[in-house]
Amino acid sequence: xxxxxxxxxxxxxxxxxxxxxxxxxxxxxxxxxxxxxxxxxxxxxxxxxxxxxxxxxxxxxxxxxxxxxxxxxxxxxxxxxxxxxxxxxxxxxxxxxxxxxxxxxxxxxxxxxxxxxxxxxxxxxxx
Amino acid sequence: xxxxxxxxxxxxxxxxxxxxxxxxxxxxxxxxxxxxxxxxxxxxxxxxxxxxxxxxxxxxxxxxxxxxxxxxxxxxxxxxxxxxxxxxxxxxxxxxxxxxxxxxxxxxxxxxxxxxxxxxxxxxxxx
DNA sequence: CTCTTATTGATAATGATTATCAATAATATT
DNA sequence: AATATTATTGATAATCATTATCAATAAGAG
Numbered sequence: 001x002x003x004x005x006x007x008x009x010x011x012x013x014x015x016x017x018x019x020x021x022x023x024x025x026x027x028x029x030x031x032x033x034x035x036x037x038x039x040x041x042x043x044x045x046x047x048x049x050x051x052x053x054x055x056x057x058x059x060x061x062x063x064x065x066x067x068x069x070x071x072x073x074x075x076x077x078x079x080x081x082x083x084x085x086x087x088x089x090x091x092x093x094x095x096x097x098x099x100x101x102x103x104x105x106x107x108x109x110x111x112x113x114x115x116x117x118x119x120x121x122x123x124x125x126x127x
Numbered sequence: 128x129x130x131x132x133x134x135x136x137x138x139x140x141x142x143x144x145x146x147x148x149x150x151x152x153x154x155x156x157x158x159x160x161x162x163x164x165x166x167x168x169x170x171x172x173x174x175x176x177x178x179x180x181x182x183x184x185x186x187x188x189x190x191x192x193x194x195x196x197x198x199x200x201x202x203x204x205x206x207x208x209x210x211x212x213x214x215x216x217x218x219x220x221x222x223x224x225x226x227x228x229x230x231x232x233x234x235x236x237x238x239x240x241x242x243x244x245x246x247x248x249x250x251x252x253x254x
Numbered sequence: 255c256t257c258t259t260a261t262t263g264a265t266a267a268t269g270a271t272t273a274t275c276a277a278t279a280a281t282a283t284t
Numbered sequence: 285a286a287t288a289t290t291a292t293t294g295a296t297a298a299t300c301a302t303t304a305t306c307a308a309t310a311a312g313a314g
Contacts, residue, residue: 004260004311025301040263045302047261061188063240066271067301080236093230103220103245109207110248113190118230121237131280131291152270167294172271193302194270255314262309268302278293284286 011035012047016057022069022079022088060088063119078116084125091118138162139174143184149196149206149215187215190246205243211252218245 015023015031023031029044048070051057060069060079069088071079076097080089096116104111142150142158150158156171175197178184187196187206196215198206203224207216223243231238 002260006261006311008262038263042264042303043262049302061242063242078230080234080238083239089236091230091234091236093233095226095229099222099226100245102222103205103218104247106220107207107218108250108253109216109218109245110253111207111245112210112248113246115188115190115242115244115246117242118227118236118238119240119242120231121239123235126235126237129291133280133292135293165294169272169295170293173292176271258311258313260309260311262307264307265305267304270301271299273298274296276293276295278291280291281289283288 008032008036008039008043009047011039012044013051016051016070016072020071020090022060022071024067024069028070058115060115060117063117078118080118080120080122082122082125083119084121087122089122135159135163135166135170136174138166139171140178143178143197143199147198147217149187149198151194151196155197185242187242187244190244205245207245207247207249209249209252210246211248214249216249 011032012028015028015035019031021027025045025048028048029039029041032039032044048057052059052070056073058071058073060071061067062069063081069079071088071090075092078091078093078096080091082089100111100114103109138159139155142155142162146158148154152172152175155175156166156168159166159171175184179186179197183200185198185200187198188194189196190208196206198215198217202219205218205220205223207218209216227238227241230236
């Protein structure tokens with residue numbers, strides 16, 4: 001016996017999968033409470049941390065502010081923190097992986113993980 | 128009167144300038160203590176935070192672990208956290224700014240700041 | 255159905271960061 | 285040079301997010 005599937009774990013995964021709003025730990029907890037009134041905060045922390053460890057979830061630091069946001073690690077992509085609306089926007093840049101590989105080869109290093117966070121103004125707010 | 132130059136501020140700036148080891152807040156405090164036995168930890172926090180706000184210092188989140196490291200924001204560059212020796216290596220990639228500009232234009236967004244943190248194996252440890 | 259133990263919920267503990275505030279010292283003004 | 289103003293400091297308390305603890309629960313193997 002190594003891993004067990006619990007109701008709580010399923011709820012948390014479902015929240016991450018259905019709410020692509022890059023929620024904070026607190027927001028995930030609040031959403032989880034709506035599904036299960038009795039879920040504990042520590043349970044949310046434990047599960048999210050394990051998902052990050054296992055590489056299934058990305059932990060996004062804010063460029064300016066404190067704190068972290070979380071996102072499902074589906075396709076490699078980056079995030080833009082919008083200074084105007086405050087949202088975190090997914091940026092799918094085709095050449096991202098290519099660029100990372102280029103850095104690795106140019107600098108003779110091995111890159112296992114990468115994190116690119118942008119800060120500025122999103123498409124919507126620019127208009 | 129807006130800003131004042133203090134002995135403490137100078138010590139902290141000198142530490143950041145001379146020690147390109149990407150120290151943590153604690154490490155900066157320890158180094159500062161060697162220069163001035165009476166410097167307070169809160170003073171280090173206050174000064175570093177202001178330098179980050181003013182854009183003179185970069186706050187680098189660890190990809191895997193918790194906590195932050197700090198670095199003078201001289202030329203735009205990125206950082207590689209080495210999983211072998213634990214050091215943070217500066218990576219000066221010529222096309223970095225070009226790549227960021229490309230993302231901005233491809234996605235119709237304005238990018239004011241960016242943060243790229245890499246995790247893997249550095250040049251030295253690879254050998 | 256029973257047993258093992260991973261996981262949970264509640265709560266205490268931790269630890270890093272921030273707020274508070276009187277004392278100090280930088281610098282503008284006299 | 286002396287004084288006044290107030291930004292900054294150092295010490296400490298307060299805060300807050302995260303983690304550790306632990307008995308109770310429940311997932312899943314046998």
